[in-house]
Amino acid sequence: MFLDEVFAKKDEFLNKEITVHGWIRNHRAQKEFGFLDFSDGTTMEHLQIVYDKDTADFSHLQSLRVGSSIQVTGVLVKSEGKGQDVELKAKEVQLLGDCPEDYPLQPKKHTREFLRTIGYLRPRANLFQAVFRVRSVAAQAIHEYFQSHGYVYFHAPLITASDCEGAGEMFQVTTLPIEELKGKVDYKKDFFGKRTSLTVSGQLQAETFATAFSKVYTFGPTFRAENSNTKTHASEFWMIEPEIAFCDLEGLMDIEEEMLKFVVSYVLEHCPKEMEFFDKFVEKGLLDKLHKLIDSKFTRVTHEEVITILKNSKEKFEYTPEYGEDIQKEHEKYITEYFQGPVFITDWPKDIKAFYMKQNEDGKTVRAVDLEVPGAGELMGGSQREEDMDKLICRMDELHMDKEELDWYINLRKYGTCVHSGFGMGFERLLIYLTGVENIRDVIPYPRVPGSCEF
Amino acid sequence: MFLDEVFAKKDEFLNKEITVHGWIRNHRAQKEFGFLDFSDGTTMEHLQIVYDKDTADFSHLQSLRVGSSIQVTGVLVKSEGKGQDVELKAKEVQLLGDCPEDYPLQPKKHTREFLRTIGYLRPRANLFQAVFRVRSVAAQAIHEYFQSHGYVYFHAPLITASDCEGAGEMFQVTTLPIEELKGKVDYKKDFFGKRTSLTVSGQLQAETFATAFSKVYTFGPTFRAENSNTKTHASEFWMIEPEIAFCDLEGLMDIEEEMLKFVVSYVLEHCPKEMEFFDKFVEKGLLDKLHKLIDSKFTRVTHEEVITILKNSKEKFEYTPEYGEDIQKEHEKYITEYFQGPVFITDWPKDIKAFYMKQNEDGKTVRAVDLEVPGAGELMGGSQREEDMDKLICRMDELHMDKEELDWYINLRKYGTCVHSGFGMGFERLLIYLTGVENIRDVIPYPRVPGSCEF
Numbered sequence: 001m002f003l004d005e006v007f008a009k010k011d012e013f014l015n016k017e018i019t020v021h022g023w024i025r026n027h028r029a030q031k032e033f034g035f036l037d038f039s040d041g042t043t044m045e046h047l048q049i050v051y052d053k054d055t056a057d058f059s060h061l062q063s064l065r066v067g068s069s070i071q072v073t074g075v076l077v078k079s080e081g082k083g084q085d086v087e088l089k090a091k092e093v094q095l096l097g098d099c100p101e102d103y104p105l106q107p108k109k110h111t112r113e114f115l116r117t118i119g120y121l122r123p124r125a126n127l128f129q130a131v132f133r134v135r136s137v138a139a140q141a142i143h144e145y146f147q148s149h150g151y152v153y154f155h156a157p158l159i160t161a162s163d164c165e166g167a168g169e170m171f172q173v174t175t176l177p178i179e180e181l182k183g184k185v186d187y188k189k190d191f192f193g194k195r196t197s198l199t200v201s202g203q204l205q206a207e208t209f210a211t212a213f214s215k216v217y218t219f220g221p222t223f224r225a226e227n228s229n230t231k232t233h234a235s236e237f238w239m240i241e242p243e244i245a246f247c248d249l250e251g252l253m254d255i256e257e258e259m260l261k262f263v264v265s266y267v268l269e270h271c272p273k274e275m276e277f278f279d280k281f282v283e284k285g286l287l288d289k290l291h292k293l294i295d296s297k298f299t300r301v302t303h304e305e306v307i308t309i310l311k312n313s314k315e316k317f318e319y320t321p322e323y324g325e326d327i328q329k330e331h332e333k334y335i336t337e338y339f340q341g342p343v344f345i346t347d348w349p350k351d352i353k354a355f356y357m358k359q360n361e362d363g364k365t366v367r368a369v370d371l372e373v374p375g376a377g378e379l380m381g382g383s384q385r386e387e388d389m390d391k392l393i394c395r396m397d398e399l400h401m402d403k404e405e406l407d408w409y410i411n412l413r414k415y416g417t418c419v420h421s422g423f424g425m426g427f428e429r430l431l432i433y434l435t436g437v438e439n440i441r442d443v444i445p446y447p448r449v450p451g452s453c454e455f
Numbered sequence: 456m457f458l459d460e461v462f463a464k465k466d467e468f469l470n471k472e473i474t475v476h477g478w479i480r481n482h483r484a485q486k487e488f489g490f491l492d493f494s495d496g497t498t499m500e501h502l503q504i505v506y507d508k509d510t511a512d513f514s515h516l517q518s519l520r521v522g523s524s525i526q527v528t529g530v531l532v533k534s535e536g537k538g539q540d541v542e543l544k545a546k547e548v549q550l551l552g553d554c555p556e557d558y559p560l561q562p563k564k565h566t567r568e569f570l571r572t573i574g575y576l577r578p579r580a581n582l583f584q585a586v587f588r589v590r591s592v593a594a595q596a597i598h599e600y601f602q603s604h605g606y607v608y609f610h611a612p613l614i615t616a617s618d619c620e621g622a623g624e625m626f627q628v629t630t631l632p633i634e635e636l637k638g639k640v641d642y643k644k645d646f647f648g649k650r651t652s653l654t655v656s657g658q659l660q661a662e663t664f665a666t667a668f669s670k671v672y673t674f675g676p677t678f679r680a681e682n683s684n685t686k687t688h689a690s691e692f693w694m695i696e697p698e699i700a701f702c703d704l705e706g707l708m709d710i711e712e713e714m715l716k717f718v719v720s721y722v723l724e725h726c727p728k729e730m731e732f733f734d735k736f737v738e739k740g741l742l743d744k745l746h747k748l749i750d751s752k753f754t755r756v757t758h759e760e761v762i763t764i765l766k767n768s769k770e771k772f773e774y775t776p777e778y779g780e781d782i783q784k785e786h787e788k789y790i791t792e793y794f795q796g797p798v799f800i801t802d803w804p805k806d807i808k809a810f811y812m813k814q815n816e817d818g819k820t821v822r823a824v825d826l827e828v829p830g831a832g833e834l835m836g837g838s839q840r841e842e843d844m845d846k847l848i849c850r851m852d853e854l855h856m857d858k859e860e861l862d863w864y865i866n867l868r869k870y871g872t873c874v875h876s877g878f879g880m881g882f883e884r885l886l887i888y889l890t891g892v893e894n895i896r897d898v899i900p901y902p903r904v905p906g907s908c909e910f
C-alpha cells in the first residue's frame with residue numbers, strides 16, 4: 001500500500017495491520033528499540049516506523065542504512081511522538097534494496113548547487129519532493145481551469161520551419177551528417193527537405209485553432225538558444241499560451257486574473273504540507289503573499305501612465321524611465337509597490353513589441369499587456385492581435401519580414417477575421433513565484449542551460 | 456457569449472435575447488427569409504440562425520458568405536426544424552469579417568488529403584472539430600486518471616545527450632553554424648558543450664522520479680527520425696509513460712487496463728456528439744467497439760502460449776509464427792479475435808526487447824508486456840524493469856552499451872533498488888483507436904513527417 005492511501009484513510013486503518021514499501025530517510029537505532037523515518041514519496045508527510053525486540057530479526061534491523069528500500073508489515077497506531085498522529089509499530093521489516101554508506105543523499109543540509117550535481121537523486125530530498133509535487137499539481141490546475149471553461153488543449157508543433165519570432169535564438173534540428181559537410185548544405189537532403197528549428201512559441205499556430213474553436217490553450221515545451229546564464233533563463237521550458245477569439249484586451253485581462261487566482265488557490269488547497277514547507281524553509285511570508293494575491297483586485301494602467309508615475313516619484317532609479325521605452329525591473333518593482341498589488345500595464349510602445357499586436361489609433365502604441373506581480377516581476381505577457389489584414393501586412397513590411405512564409409497566418413485575416421487575444425505564461429516563472437525557490441534550475445526536473453545537458 | 460454556454464443553459468436563455476459571435480458554416484438565403492448555419496467552435500452542435508424581413512438590413516444579410524465572422528443578437532426560441540431544439544431568431548446580424556468567394560473550405564465534401572494542404576483551416580471542418588476536441592478531452596482524461604491516483608506528472612527533458620535507445624533515429628540539436636563547418640566538428644563549441652539530440656523516450660529519467668515519488672507519469676512530445684512514410688508514423692508525437700515503484704508486471708497490467716477503460720469512458724461521457732459523429736461518418740460500429748472494451752476482461756497470456764496458439768491454428772499466415780521471435784500484425788489480429796477482446800502478451804524473448812527489462816529465470820525471456828487491442832493492434836508496451844544491478848550491467852555489456860553515459864541510471868540499482876515497472880502509450884495511437892480516423896496525420900494539429908514540416 002502507498003502512504004497517500006494510508007494517510008487518507010488513517011482512521012480506517014488504525015489498529016489494523018498494513019504492509020508498506022518505501023525508503024529509509026533517517027534511522028535512530030537505540031538499544032531496546034529504533035525509529036525509522038520512512039517515506040515512499042507519495043506524500044510530503046513521512047511515516048514513523050517503530051521497531052523493538054518484539055520485531056522479527058531485531059539486531060539485523062539496527063544496521064539498516066539510510067536510502068535502503070524496505071517492506072514493512074505492522075500495526076498502525078496512534079503516536080505519542082511530536083509531529084505525527086499515527087505511526088507504524090513494525091512486526092516485520094524486510095530489506096529490499098540495500099544502500100551503501102557513501103550514499104550521497106545523507107540526511108543533512110546540502111546546498112542546492114550540490115544537489116544539482118546529483119540531479120537523479122535530488123527528487124528524494126524534501127525540498128524537491130515539495131517542488132516537483134507542486135509542479136505536477138500546478139500543471140493540473142492549469143488544465144482544470146481551461147478545460148472547465150471549455151477550452152481546447154492544442155499541441156503546438158515543436159519542430160518548425162518558421163523563425164519569425166526567434167531569429168538567432170533557435171536550436172537547429174537536423175539529420176544531416178554534420179561531421180561530413182564540406183561548407184555547403186543542401187537542405188533538400190535534410191529530414192524535412194528544408195531547414196528546421198525548435199519552436200520558441202506556439203502562438204501563431206494557436207491563433208489558427210482559436211479561429212476554429214474560439215477558446216484554445218497550449219501547454220508544452222518551448223526552446224530558446226539564448227546564451228544567458230541567469231537564475232531565470234533555461235534553454236528548454238514549458239509555456240502556457242491561451243488564445244481566445246472574440247475577446248479584446250479587457251476580456252483577456254479578466255481571464256489572466258481569474259486563471260492566476262484559480263491556480264494559486266488550487267495549489268494551496270491540494271498541497272498544504274508542501275506550501276507550509278516553502279513558507280517555513282524557503283520564503284518566509286510566502287503563504288501571506290499568495291493569499292494576498294487571491295484577495296487583491298489587479299490594477300490596470302497604461303504604459304504612459306506608468307512612466308508618468310515613475311517620473312513623478314522621488315525614487316532614484318538606475319535607468320531613467322522614458323515614454324516610448326521599455327521599463328526595467330526596478331520600475332516594475334516600484335509600480336507593484338505603488339499599487340500595492342498586481343498591475344496590468346497596457347498599451348505599450350509598438351517598437352518594443354511584436355509585429356502581430358493590435359495597433360492603436362495613435363500610431364504609436366499597441367494593445368499589449370504585461371502582468372506585473374509583486375515578488376515575481378512579469379508573470380504573463382499578452383496582447384490583442386492585429387485582425388486587420390492591411391495593417392498586419394504593413395507592419396510586416398516595415399519590419400522586413402518574409403510574408404510568404406507566414407501566408408497562412410496572414411490569411412486568418414482574410415477568411416472571416418475576428419478580434420482575438422492571447423497571452424503567454426512561462427510555467428517555471430509561475431513555479432518560482434509559487435514556491436519561493438529562486439533558481440529556474442531548481443524547478444525543472446532536468447534543466448537544460450548553456451553548457452549543461454546532464455542526465 | 457459562447458455557444459457552449461448557450462447550449463448548456465438553453466432552458467434559462469429560452470425566449471430571451473442573447474448576443475453571439477462566430478462563423479457562418481453554411482447559408483440558405485430565400486426570398487422572404489434565410490437560415491445561417493452558425494458555429495463558434497465551442498460545441499460540435501451548430502446553432503441555426505433564422506432571419507427575415509424583420510431583421511435589420513435584410514437585403515444585405517442575404518449576401519453573407521460562408522466563412523465570414525458575424526455578431527448576432529436575437530431571441531433564442533424553440534425550433535420546429537429537424538436536428539435542433541432551439542434556434543436563434545435574429546434581430547440584428549453584424550458582419551465582422553468578410554470571407555471571399557474563393558474560401559477553400561466551402562461546405563461540401565473534401566478529401567482528407569486536400570484538407571491536409573490547408574492545415575490551418577481544417578480545424579474548422581466538422582471532422583477536425585471532432586478530432587481535436589477529442590484529442591483535448593482525452594489528454595485531460597489521462598491527467599485526471601493519474602492525478603486522482605496520486606501520481607506526479609513529470610516533465611522529461613526533450614533535449615538529451617544520451618542516445619541509448621534511439622541510435623540512428625534521433626534528430627540532432629545544434630547551434631553550430633553548420634553551413635560553415637569544414638568536416639571537423641568541435642562539440643565543445645556547441646550550445647551544451649556536447650553532441651545533443653531530441654529524446655525518443657523519457658522513461659529512463661522517469662525511473663529516477665519513480666524511485667523518489669513511487670508513482671509518476673510523463674505526458675509530452677517525443678521524436679523519431681525514422682524515414683518511414685506510413686499511416687501510423689510521425690516524426691513528432693506525444694507519449695504517456697507511467698512508472699511505478701514497488702509494482703510488478705501483474706500490477707502494471709492492472710493499471711494499464713484500468714487506465715484505458717477510464718480514458719475511453721471519460722471521452723464517451725464528455726464528447727457524446729463527437730463520438731456519434733465518428734460512429735456515423737468515420738467508423739461504423741465505433742461506439743460498440745468502445746463499449747465492448749469497457750466491459751471486457753483483458754486476457755493475459757505469455758508470448759510462448761501465443762506462438763503455440765498460432766501454430767495450432769489452421770490459419771495460413773504470411774509469416775510463420777516462431778518461438779523466440781517477434782509477432783506480426785496478422786498474428787496480433789488473430790490473437791485478439793481468438794480471445795474475443797484485448798490481450799496482454801507477456802514474457803517476450805529477451806533478444807527482441809530493450810536492455811532494461813527484467814530478466815526471467817529461464818535466461819531467455821523478459822518480463823515485458825504488450826497490450827493488443829482489437830482494431831488497434833499494439834496500444835501499450837511496458838515491462839518490469841531490471842532492478843538487479845549485476846544483471847543490468849551484464850546485459851548492457853552483452854549489448855556493448857556505454858555504461859558511463861548511463862551511470863546514474865545504473866546507480867538507481869545501487870541506492871535502495873526496488874521492483875518497479877512502467878509502460879508507454881503513444882497518444883496518437885490511442886486517438887486513432889478512439890476516433891476511427893486511420894491516418895496519424897489527421898489526429899495531430901500540425902503533423903511532422905519525413906519531407907514535410909508545414910505551418
